[in-house]
Amino acid sequence: MKAEFDKEIDSMLRERARRGRAASGEPGAGVGVGAPSAAHLDADEQSAYAENALPAAARAYYAAHLADCDDCRRGVTQLALAAGIAAQLESREAATGQTVSTPHDGWRARLGALLAPRAWRYAAPALALLLVGAVSLIVFMRRSPGESSIAQRDASEMSERQRPAAAQPAETHHAPQNDNNATTAIASPDQSGAVAPDANSTAPNPAAPPSKEEVAANSERAERVTPQLGGSVASDSVAPSAPAPVTSGGATGGAVSALPMPTPAPVAEMRVVTPESSEAKTRSGERAAELARLENRPGELDNRAYENRRRERISGPQRNNEQVRNTHPADADDARDRADKQDGTFARNAPPPPAATAAKRTRREMDRGQDETRPAQDAERGEGAGAAAETRNVGGRKFRRQGAAWVDTAYRAGQSQTIVRRNSEQFRALVADEPELRRIAAALGGDVTVVWKGRAYRFR
Amino acid sequence: MREGTTRLLGRAAEARALDAAALLPRVGGVLEKYLLRHRPEASAREIAAFLDALRADELCLVVACERGDNAAWSDLMEQFRATVLSAARGASPNEGAAEELAQSVWADLYGLRARGDGQAAGKLAYYSGCGSLGGWLRAVVGQLAVDRHRKSARLVQTEEATDFDRLAQEQHEETDNFTVAAAPDPERALAGRETAAALERALAAALAALDAEDRLLIKLYYFDDLRLREAGAVLGVHEATASRRLTRLHGEVRKRVETFLIAEHGWTKQEAARTLSDAATHLDTDLRRMLAGAENPLASEQREELYE
Numbered sequence: 001m002k003a004e005f006d007k008e009i010d011s012m013l014r015e016r017a018r019r020g021r022a023a024s025g026e027p028g029a030g031v032g033v034g035a036p037s038a039a040h041l042d043a044d045e046q047s048a049y050a051e052n053a054l055p056a057a058a059r060a061y062y063a064a065h066l067a068d069c070d071d072c073r074r075g076v077t078q079l080a081l082a083a084g085i086a087a088q089l090e091s092r093e094a095a096t097g098q099t100v101s102t103p104h105d106g107w108r109a110r111l112g113a114l115l116a117p118r119a120w121r122y123a124a125p126a127l128a129l130l131l132v133g134a135v136s137l138i139v140f141m142r143r144s145p146g147e148s149s150i151a152q153r154d155a156s157e158m159s160e161r162q163r164p165a166a167a168q169p170a171e172t173h174h175a176p177q178n179d180n181n182a183t184t185a186i187a188s189p190d191q192s193g194a195v196a197p198d199a200n201s202t203a204p205n206p207a208a209p210p211s212k213e214e215v216a217a218n219s220e221r222a223e224r225v226t227p228q229l230g231g232s233v234a235s236d237s238v239a240p241s242a243p244a245p246v247t248s249g250g251a252t253g254g255a256v257s258a259l260p261m262p263t264p265a266p267v268a269e270m271r272v273v274t275p276e277s278s279e280a281k282t283r284s285g286e287r288a289a290e291l292a293r294l295e296n297r298p299g300e301l302d303n304r305a306y307e308n309r310r311r312e313r314i315s316g317p318q319r320n321n322e323q324v325r326n327t328h329p330a331d332a333d334d335a336r337d338r339a340d341k342q343d344g345t346f347a348r349n350a351p352p353p354p355a356a357t358a359a360k361r362t363r364r365e366m367d368r369g370q371d372e373t374r375p376a377q378d379a380e381r382g383e384g385a386g387a388a389a390e391t392r393n394v395g396g397r398k399f400r401r402q403g404a405a406w407v408d409t410a411y412r413a414g415q416s417q418t419i420v421r422r423n424s425e426q427f428r429a430l431v432a433d434e435p436e437l438r439r440i441a442a443a444l445g446g447d448v449t450v451v452w453k454g455r456a457y458r459f460r
Numbered sequence: 461m462r463e464g465t466t467r468l469l470g471r472a473a474e475a476r477a478l479d480a481a482a483l484l485p486r487v488g489g490v491l492e493k494y495l496l497r498h499r500p501e502a503s504a505r506e507i508a509a510f511l512d513a514l515r516a517d518e519l520c521l522v523v524a525c526e527r528g529d530n531a532a533w534s535d536l537m538e539q540f541r542a543t544v545l546s547a548a549r550g551a552s553p554n555e556g557a558a559e560e561l562a563q564s565v566w567a568d569l570y571g572l573r574a575r576g577d578g579q580a581a582g583k584l585a586y587y588s589g590c591g592s593l594g595g596w597l598r599a600v601v602g603q604l605a606v607d608r609h610r611k612s613a614r615l616v617q618t619e620e621a622t623d624f625d626r627l628a629q630e631q632h633e634e635t636d637n638f639t640v641a642a643a644p645d646p647e648r649a650l651a652g653r654e655t656a657a658a659l660e661r662a663l664a665a666a667l668a669a670l671d672a673e674d675r676l677l678i679k680l681y682y683f684d685d686l687r688l689r690e691a692g693a694v695l696g697v698h699e700a701t702a703s704r705r706l707t708r709l710h711g712e713v714r715k716r717v718e719t720f721l722i723a724e725h726g727w728t729k730q731e732a733a734r735t736l737s738d739a740a741t742h743l744d745t746d747l748r749r750m751l752a753g754a755e756n757p758l759a760s761e762q763r764e765e766l767y768e
Contacts, residue, residue: 006707006710006711006713006714007740008714008736008737008739008740009710009713009714009717009736009740010710011740012659012663012736012739012740013663013678013682013713014682016660016663016682017682017683020683021683042586042603043583043586043596043599043600043602043603044586044587044588044590044591044596044599046599046603047591047592047595047596047598047599048494048588048590048591050591050595050599050694051590051591051592051595052696053513053590053591054494054590055494055495055498055499055506055510057495057498057499058494058495058497058498058499060498060672060673061498063672063673063676064672064675066676066679067672067673067675067676067679070684071606073676073679073680073684073694074684075599075602075603075606076694077680077684077686077690077694078550078602079595079598079599079602080690080693080694081690081693082547082550082595082598083592083594083595083598085693085694085696086689086690086692086693086699089692089693089696089697089698089699090698090699093698108704108708112704
């Protein structure tokens with residue numbers, strides 16, 4: 001093996017050795033750099049050195065002598081060659097697959113071993129795989145996180161709302177669905193200090209049902225809250241047990257005070273997103289943007305105008321089981337418990353800033369593209385500030401009072417319905433065929449929506 | 461140490477009726493010679509590792525021979541007769557001389573000669589068990605052959621040898637003067653001689669500053685004309701390792717030479733590098749001239765190495 005020597009130094013060393021050999025007349029005699037450091041090595045020392053059987057310190061000691069003593073060096077060389085040390089070293093290297101090295105090899109030997117093709121044979125594919133994985137992760141994370149996350153969140157919210165609605169019996173009393181029954185308000189830490197501390201104080205024990213005093217106190221505080229909605233408002237008024245009313249409150253500032261403030265319902269739910277909830281922060285940011293958009297369009301802030309626009313899109317009364325509102329304290333507590341388990345941190349009993357509720361409703365309707373319940377419309381019918389929601393069982397069917405109308409709980413929002421006027425020929429023919437419908441219409445009176453054999457009829 | 465000696469006896473396939481007390485003086489001497497003398501602060505773990513590396517069977521065989529165990533002697537001669545004869549043949553000019561040398565070795569081993577205190581001066585007392593017994597016997601044969609050669613050389617100092625030394629000295633002087641004679645300008649010749657002397661001193665200082673094993677490798681490769689495989693075997697490293705180490709040494713020597721020239725002669729780094737380059741080129745030219753003339757007995761070897 002011929003290494004890439006330094007040609008100049010190599011030539012100088014050869015010349016120096018040649019002169020030494022010529023001067024002494026012996027092939028092995030060089031120009032020494034000094035006298036031998038000690039007495040000559042005995043036979044045992046020579047053989048032990050040649051067989052590499054000495055401890056490191058002793059070996060270094062004898063090496064110093066061998067470097068200066070030609071006779072001993074010649075003897076050791078002959079012993080090493082006779083013992084076949086070179087062949088042993090080669091076989092050892094072949095067995096281990098590595099070059100035998102000593103500490104004198106230094107960092108170059110270690111670096112050479114690290115960069116050897118033998119090592120890279122396995123390292124290169126692993127690194128390539130790691131690189132591909134990292135690039136894939138980056139591409140995945142950069143792929144429109146906004147839309148996808150909103151869609152996923154809405155889907156999860158839908159499932160959250162449907163789950164408790166399906167699990168909860170419907171024989172509860174319905175609260176009148178008007179503006180006064182706003183159920184959700186969000187108090188964020190960067191809102192006015194009157195709300196945030198209260199909300200945070202309730203957060204540690206979200207599952208505990210509020211007492212009547214708490215409800216009343218929170219309602220009063222909520223009325224005092226100026227709805228200066230910050231970026232962290234995360235209204236989730238359509239919580240599993242909340243009917244998601246469209247409040248009539250204004251959006252911000254003095255406009256709110258000029259409007260009739262909603263009266264808190266006996267049982268109101270308020271969800272507060274605490275700072276440690278990242279999901280809530282995301283929601284609050286989006287909703288803040290939505291609110292900012294609404295604030296820039298004052299016309300939309302007018303609650304009545306908003307109601308009118310909503311009413312134009314309404315195609316039917318609210319029939320959604322997911323929006324059953326519990327007025328019974330126990331049921332309300334159950335609903336809150338379920339909501340707490342699903343959403344993490346909550347604070348309760350603070351009335352919602354009307355603009356937040358309105359903005360939230362608007363966003364949801366736009367996102368889902370579906371008609372939901374129309375609490376505002378029903379509220380107008382009910383005219384009942386403080387009127388309690390009712391359900392009645394007639395003919396084995398459950399009806400929920402929405403304002404002046406009774407709506408079958410089986411009715412789904414957006415379901416097509418056939419309007420049948422009482423005392424009309426069509427009505428008489430229908431009840432003749434289906435006597436049960438006559439009994440329902442007679443028992444409830446007024447505006448009744450009933451789902452019968454898969455079709456929805458509205459008796460007026 | 462006693463525990464190590466006991467373990468050594470336990471490792472031996474045939475203890476030859478030896479006990480720890482019989483081995484303890486020998487083991488203590490070996491430990492002092494090869495470990496504690498060079499590393500007095502050696503830990504108990506190092507001592508145990510050293511003792512466990514001793515060749516138990518061969519050490520027991522030798523100690524048993526020293527104690528007059530005839531069976532051990534028979535075993536020793538049976539196992540190593542061929543080894544001793546082979547080593548003697550390598551150190552002797554003919555078969556008869558080899559036989560005589562081998563017999564002398566066995567006599568020395570047995571201790572036919574008496575020491576000053578009347579005890580037998582057997583060479584077996586010097587075997588430590590660190591290396592193999594066969595290697596030690598080869599070394600004994602080699603040393604005895606050298607001793608014999610030196611004795612005969614002192615008795616027969618021929619005139620031819622004196623003439624050879626004189627001729628070698630003249631050749632050396634001619635070689636040294638060749639560089640000067642090649643320079644056409646006396647002033648340049650003087651400058652060249654001073655430069656060559658400075659380089660010579662710098663190179664000697666650089667070699668002297670190297671570590672012992674590095675200096676040994678330089679000696680084995682350049683001065684003893686060993687190949688890298690052979691030089692590596694002496695150092696106990698593979699050929700590739702020896703090659704890498706030699707390449708590193710070139711860099712170290714260059715750096716030390718340049719540093720010496722800068723410090724001692726006030727040269728700049730560029731001047732030192734240029735001088736090294738010029739000297740190497742000039743040396744190469746001289747070697748080519750010598751190789752072309754084929755007058756130097758080393759010419760064939762140099763050609764082989766240079767154009768390898």
